Amino acid sequence: MNEVCGTTSEELAAGGVGGGVGLTALLVAAARAIETRRGDSLARDVYAEHFVRAAPACDGWPVRIEEVPDGDENALWGRFARYFGLRTRVLDDFVVRSVLTGARQVVLLGAGLDTRAFRLDWPSDCVFFEVDRAGVLAFKHQVLAGLSAAPKVKRVPIPVDLRDDWVTALTASGFDPAAPSIWLAEGLLFYLPGPAETYLVDTVDLLATEGSALAFEAKLEADLMAYRDSAIYTATREQIGIDLLGLFDPGPRPDSAGRLAARGWSASTHTPFEFTRRHGRGPLPEPNDALEGNRWVFAYRRRT
């Protein structure tokens, strides 16, 4: 048991990632653990399985596909986990590419158990700002500290709720709006109420100078409940007790890509399946598909 300041990782897990939307960070970590151990992995995250093992809520969860009796046929640990593996790889590539163009500030919105600051190589003057709720970041810190893991760049955790005034917290932590920045909202926006998403996008637009980039995941379905019986949602509910549709905000979604485009950003919207074809592995469309409306948006504020 890892213990810092008298609080165990089990206690932190219960407060931050033990339930509700925080638990979804562990779902993604388990998926990354499985992806990491695949012979044809698209992304490697050696820390992911440690988060899963440290959290009592993950008792019995697999960290490699061989531990899943029906293997890749399993809608949750096969197809859905592969989806997260693909998403991780595509967004890894996005951040690496964006850093190469000169931006040095990376803001992970809803960072969860993202370990990009630890597992990828970055220029030494990069800084990662990780925004999530306090309990999630405390659990992450506890597990990584227990592994003596050291980030490869400066890393600034920002414990704040994205429905509150996160801008003050970010700028008070050293974020410089005058310098280009890279923003990620991976697996986040559909948990937020529509107005909080619009505030987030407008704020990124305000804080991101020329040379900045933003990638986010959106869900376009007009009626999410139409997919309630899809294999992915059913398996996630029945096997690990996470009702994603109960966690997603039920209100209408804003058109964030269109909003950015109207403000001069160049935004392109892609299905995950495009990247499955590009990489030769990942999920493909299927009937009654919970992934049908998922889109990955890449937006750039070009230098003039």
Ligand SMILES: C[S@@+](CC[C@H](N)C(=O)[O-])C[C@H]1O[C@@H](n2cnc3c(N)ncnc32)[C@H](O)[C@@H]1O
């Ligand atoms: C599905 S996880 C994704 C985590 C990470 N981006 C990744 O892909 O591994 C969603 C994350 O969003 C965070 N989140 C959801 N709503 C939030 C809010 N209102 N404020 C801050 N974080 C939030 C959760 O705590 C969780 O860590």
